[in-house]
Amino acid sequence: MKKINIIFSSLLLAVSLLVTSVAQAKDIKIGVSFRMLSDVGYKHGELIQDTVAEWNSSGGINGKKVDLILYNDECKSEKGVANATKLAYQDNVHVIIGSSCSSVTLPMVPVISKAKVPQIIPHSTSSKITLTGSEWIFRVPVSSRFYKIVQAKFTAENAGTKIAHIYVPDQASMDFSKSMIAYVKDEYGVDPVYEAQAGEKETDFRSYLLKAKATNPDALVCSGLVDETVRCLVQSYEVGIPKSVARVANSVASKVEVPTNAGKAAVGVSYAAAFAASDTRPIAKKFVKHIKSRYGVVPGHDFSQMEDLLTMLKPALEKAEKRFSGDLASDRKAVRDSIAGITNFTGLASGPISFCAAGTPECRDGNRTPVMIEYTKGGKNWKTKVAGTVTFNASAGL
Amino acid sequence: MLLKTKKLMKAFGGLKAINKVDFELPANEIRGIIGPNGSGKSTFFNLVSGVYEPDPGSYIEFDGNDITNEPPHKVGELGLARTFQLLRLYQDMSVINNVMSGYHTLVPYSFIDAVTGRKKIWDQEKTIKEEMMELLSFVGLADYAELNASELSGGQRRLLVLARAIAGKPKLLMLDEPAAGLSPVNVDNLMKILMRLKEKYGLTLIIIEHILKVVMDTCSKVTVLDHGEKIAEGTPTQIKDDNAVIEAYLGKKMDDEEMRKALAV
Amino acid sequence: MGKFKEIIRQYPFLGFVIAFIILMLVPSVFFTDLYQSHLASLICINIIVAAGLNIVKGFCGQVTVGHVGIYAVGSYTAGCMFLYLGSGLWLTLPAAILIAGLFGVAFAIPSFRLEGPYLALATLGGGEAIRLFIENGDFFMSTYGISNIPQPEIFGVPFDTPDKYYYIAMPIMLIAIYFSFSVLRSSVGRAFMAVREDPISAAASGINVKKHKMLAFVLSAMFAGGAGAVYAHLPPGYIHPNNYTVIEMVTFLAMVVFGGLGHIWGGIIGAIIITIVYDLTRPLYEYQLFIFGLTIVLTILFMPKGIGGFIDKYFIDRRFKTKTGAASK
Numbered sequence: 001m002k003k004i005n006i007i008f009s010s011l012l013l014a015v016s017l018l019v020t021s022v023a024q025a026k027d028i029k030i031g032v033s034f035r036m037l038s039d040v041g042y043k044h045g046e047l048i049q050d051t052v053a054e055w056n057s058s059g060g061i062n063g064k065k066v067d068l069i070l071y072n073d074e075c076k077s078e079k080g081v082a083n084a085t086k087l088a089y090q091d092n093v094h095v096i097i098g099s100s101c102s103s104v105t106l107p108m109v110p111v112i113s114k115a116k117v118p119q120i121i122p123h124s125t126s127s128k129i130t131l132t133g134s135e136w137i138f139r140v141p142v143s144s145r146f147y148k149i150v151q152a153k154f155t156a157e158n159a160g161t162k163i164a165h166i167y168v169p170d171q172a173s174m175d176f177s178k179s180m181i182a183y184v185k186d187e188y189g190v191d192p193v194y195e196a197q198a199g200e201k202e203t204d205f206r207s208y209l210l211k212a213k214a215t216n217p218d219a220l221v222c223s224g225l226v227d228e229t230v231r232c233l234v235q236s237y238e239v240g241i242p243k244s245v246a247r248v249a250n251s252v253a254s255k256v257e258v259p260t261n262a263g264k265a266a267v268g269v270s271y272a273a274a275f276a277a278s279d280t281r282p283i284a285k286k287f288v289k290h291i292k293s294r295y296g297v298v299p300g301h302d303f304s305q306m307e308d309l310l311t312m313l314k315p316a317l318e319k320a321e322k323r324f325s326g327d328l329a330s331d332r333k334a335v336r337d338s339i340a341g342i343t344n345f346t347g348l349a350s351g352p353i354s355f356c357a358a359g360t361p362e363c364r365d366g367n368r369t370p371v372m373i374e375y376t377k378g379g380k381n382w383k384t385k386v387a388g389t390v391t392f393n394a395s396a397g398l
Numbered sequence: 399m400l401l402k403t404k405k406l407m408k409a410f411g412g413l414k415a416i417n418k419v420d421f422e423l424p425a426n427e428i429r430g431i432i433g434p435n436g437s438g439k440s441t442f443f444n445l446v447s448g449v450y451e452p453d454p455g456s457y458i459e460f461d462g463n464d465i466t467n468e469p470p471h472k473v474g475e476l477g478l479a480r481t482f483q484l485l486r487l488y489q490d491m492s493v494i495n496n497v498m499s500g501y502h503t504l505v506p507y508s509f510i511d512a513v514t515g516r517k518k519i520w521d522q523e524k525t526i527k528e529e530m531m532e533l534l535s536f537v538g539l540a541d542y543a544e545l546n547a548s549e550l551s552g553g554q555r556r557l558l559v560l561a562r563a564i565a566g567k568p569k570l571l572m573l574d575e576p577a578a579g580l581s582p583v584n585v586d587n588l589m590k591i592l593m594r595l596k597e598k599y600g601l602t603l604i605i606i607e608h609i610l611k612v613v614m615d616t617c618s619k620v621t622v623l624d625h626g627e628k629i630a631e632g633t634p635t636q637i638k639d640d641n642a643v644i645e646a647y648l649g650k651k652m653d654d655e656e657m658r659k660a661l662a663v
Numbered sequence: 664m665g666k667f668k669e670i671i672r673q674y675p676f677l678g679f680v681i682a683f684i685i686l687m688l689v690p691s692v693f694f695t696d697l698y699q700s701h702l703a704s705l706i707c708i709n710i711i712v713a714a715g716l717n718i719v720k721g722f723c724g725q726v727t728v729g730h731v732g733i734y735a736v737g738s739y740t741a742g743c744m745f746l747y748l749g750s751g752l753w754l755t756l757p758a759a760i761l762i763a764g765l766f767g768v769a770f771a772i773p774s775f776r777l778e779g780p781y782l783a784l785a786t787l788g789g790g791e792a793i794r795l796f797i798e799n800g801d802f803f804m805s806t807y808g809i810s811n812i813p814q815p816e817i818f819g820v821p822f823d824t825p826d827k828y829y830y831i832a833m834p835i836m837l838i839a840i841y842f843s844f845s846v847l848r849s850s851v852g853r854a855f856m857a858v859r860e861d862p863i864s865a866a867a868s869g870i871n872v873k874k875h876k877m878l879a880f881v882l883s884a885m886f887a888g889g890a891g892a893v894y895a896h897l898p899p900g901y902i903h904p905n906n907y908t909v910i911e912m913v914t915f916l917a918m919v920v921f922g923g924l925g926h927i928w929g930g931i932i933g934a935i936i937i938t939i940v941y942d943l944t945r946p947l948y949e950y951q952l953f954i955f956g957l958t959i960v961l962t963i964l965f966m967p968k969g970i971g972g973f974i975d976k977y978f979i980d981r982r983f984k985t986k987t988g989a990a991s992k
């Protein structure tokens with residue numbers, strides 16, 4: 001009996017020692033939850049791990065070690081919510097990085113807001129996320145509210161406002177044209193010169209294209225799924241719409257099938273992103289080279305956003321750490337305020353990133369500058385270039 | 399008549415497994431069914447118990463009910479129980495649960511009672527269990543009640559399916575080769591149990607059996623099937639001397655003395 | 664101890680009252696942070712699904728790989744009722760159970776004709792069809808999910824944090840277990856097993872095989888539906904079709920297999936252990952799927968009756984040995 005008592009009490013002692021020693025270390029803890037399923041997913045995780053290891057080997061955050069806790073949410077809200085709850089209440093992290101899918105980040109926001117942990121988003125773009133009014137969420141990527149109107153703004157500014165629309169009856173395709181029409185009407189007071197909804201499963205758009213041609217437009221919008229977009233683009237040349245008329249497609253233009261299948265007809269078509277691998281700025285070139293050699297892939301904006309996030313987080317943590325009191329709640333608040341204080345951060349993103357204190361989308365959606373990537377060559381060996389950037393004011397698209 | 403079939407027929411493709419069999423069985427009788435392999439004995443059971451659907455024109459009546467096209471569970475509910483040649487034990491259930499599930503039709507409480515877990519059902523379950531334990535002791539398996547049925551020996555399994563069939567207190571019990579594979583001692587034991595069963599529960603029995611000794615000693619009347627047809631019916635002694643039976647069983651080549659010996663085993 | 668057992672057997676409800684009291688005290692005694700409450704609620708939800716799955720798969724022997732679809736039906740019944748009617752859990756829960764039950768009827772029908780892998784395929788198709796239907800419907804807010812499904816209030820106190828929601832999920836789980844125990848310990852449970860073991864001889868004993876398959880499917884669907892609703896309201900009250908894929912189905916199946924197919928405690932033990940193990944291996948995300956696959960394979964190979972069967976074997980062998988003084992074969 002006595003023996004058991006001794007064993008038991010020494011066990012208790014050991015546990016309590018362990019607990020206190022963990023508490024005394026007082027590292028800075030960063031929790032991560034995002035989709036780490038696919039090959040690229042793992043690599044995003046590696047990027048974080050490598051970066052944090054680099055920080056630690058070069059003195060950490062003001063001499064403090066950074067603890068990284070990485071969880072996979074598989075792009076599932078159930079897992080994301082559990083991860084956020086665990087990171088917030090059990091792992092006691094100072095800041096959470098996450099997540100990839102909007103459908104996971106969205107339910108994480110109420111969790112971290114209630115727990116009062118700052119969260120900074122690497123990938124999710126849904127405008128709904130920052131409409132929640134939380135002061136604890138920050139977004140590095142470009143919000144969907146900007147993406148939604150970027151083609152409208154870019155086209156109107158660069159090609160003109162005489163725009164002909166042909167769209168198919170698919171929800172996303174219709175939404176794209178409708179919101180573009182609404183934007184041009186609101187901003188310039190101009191209606192489209194031509195608007196036509198093709199029939200379901202229609203493959204021949206020439207009759208619509210001929211009518212559009214007759215209106216002598218500045219730009220022609222072909223809004224459909226991949227196949228329909230390709231056909232519409234190709235047929236626009238067949239009916240003789242001149243090259244000078246700008247061709248516009250919706251976000252399917254970023255899929256490789258569009259330049260591959262449309263060939264020459266894809267030239268001049270552009271899509272919006274937050275980063276272009278063909279970006280010629282030195283910082284971008286260096287980054288692309290580094291990612292290629294270290295991870296063996298050409299980085300898309302998912303990589304660049306993660307990189308930007310980490311680059312801006314480090315000085316923010318350093319600034320916050322100076323105000324750390326050891327009380328987790330107030331330390332988290334310090335981190336939040338420090339991130340909210342980031343203004344005009346210039347990194348890989350095509351424009352400066354700025355946050356502010358209010359719980360409004362204006363303050364939360366830090367990146368307002370999508371980059372337009374344009375095809376310069378179609379076919380199998382398609383090529384792109386940066387066609388320009390579009391900067392929005394903070395409240396655009398709300 | 400407890401059981402009556404008229405022009406009972408079942409063909410599998412071109413094979414007439416049961417061909418126009420008229421069969422009548424009064425209550426309280428022990429009837430034997432014999433016949434060579436493949437003569438249609440098990441098929442007869444399967445038709446009567448509703449496992450197979452009889453061909454058009456057949457008629458089966460049990461206890462005054464037309465059961466010609468009733469599904470097996472309806473026939474079971476009416477009080478006709480049976481065992482199977484291949485036993486069809488509930489392997490992965492305890493011995494006691496095997497027997498208790500044979501009691502299914504007599505369970506006094508409803509499904510709603512079961513779902514809501516009313517206290518009265520636990521009392522009733524207790525009574526059922528006690529009763530079924532009694533039945534298990536009767537066949538000598540009480541000590542094995544909590545074991546999985548798959549852990550029983552071959553002979554014990556035969557006793558278990560017997561107990562399961564009796565559990566529902568049937569009016570008619572049909573046994574398909576209950577003694578197959580038993581040692582001589584166990585055959586005797588089984589016969590004793592069968593006789594006691596009949597006395598205790600007032601059962602009417604039909605027994606399919608190749609061990610003719612069992613049939614001759616326990617049955618008051620024997621029906622003989624061959625190629626799906628009823629070729630003879632009578633008391634064991636009558637059957638023993640029936641030439642058609644002898645022919646069907648053993649072929650013509652043996653002499654009379656040899657045949658009689660074979661049948662008397 | 665024997666006396667106590669006898670009393671519990673006599674008044675099964677008493678056992679649940681005791682369990683309820685203990686489980687009410689668990690958080691204040693053992694839990695050190697809110698996440699543990701969240702995990703406990705998840706365990707409760709998984710227990711409900713697994714207990715239901717155990718009825719149809721473990722007891723009645725009917726393969727189903729579509730249950731996650733019915734779980735989704737429960738969640739989306741709750742989600743849509745909130746979205747379009749503003750209903751709370753006390754309304755959505757019974758509705759979800761009812762509608763899931765109707766889906767259970769639909770899932771039972773193929774089991775009348777199909778068995779084993781064919782039935783698995785049919786139910787898999789059914790479950791996936793439900794998810795795809797939800798995923799492609801604007802009515803279900805498929806892209807960004809349904810958010811802010813509210814937590815219930817009791818006497819004006821909102822149960823909107825993980826620690827409080829446990830007190831909602833836990834009693835519902837206990838009620839579900841109560842129903843599952845009641846059914847499975849009764850003649851209905853025995854009939855399920857008989858149907859699983861041998862439908863032909865079950866029918867010969869007067870057991871209506873189709874009816875019992877139907878009952879098993881509907882009952883377990885109701886469990887899944889109820890669990891789905893409890894999940895939908897779990898803070899932060901968010902549902903999305905991504906959470907109802909085949910992977911989730913495999914996880915539910917793993918719970919039942921690991922806990923012990925056809926063991927009355929099977930789903931419960933399995934749900935607890937698998938959920939906790941999943942949580943502990945969260946940082947090992949790269950190996951998690953591998954670990955789970957391996958667990959299922961090893962369980963099936965070396966412990967085909969799961970933990971429940973293992974426990975049974977130990978106790979029953981001992982009981983039998985003491986009774987007969989001989990080892991069983």
Ligand SMILES: Nc1ncnc2c1ncn2[C@@H]1O[C@H](COP(=O)(O)OP(=O)(O)OP(=O)(O)O)[C@@H](O)[C@H]1O
Pocket residue numbers: 410413415433434435436437438439440441442483
């Ligand atoms: N389901 C079935 N499908 C096709 N043929 C069948 C089926 N059931 C039985 N038969 C055939 O019907 C005939 C009678 O079979 P049955 O099993 O009734 O014979 P039995 O008299 O019981 O024989 P045994 O003494 O060997 O058990 C056999 O030729 C058998 O092949």
Ligand SMILES: [Mg+2]
Pocket residue numbers: 439440441483574
């Ligand atoms: Mg036979």
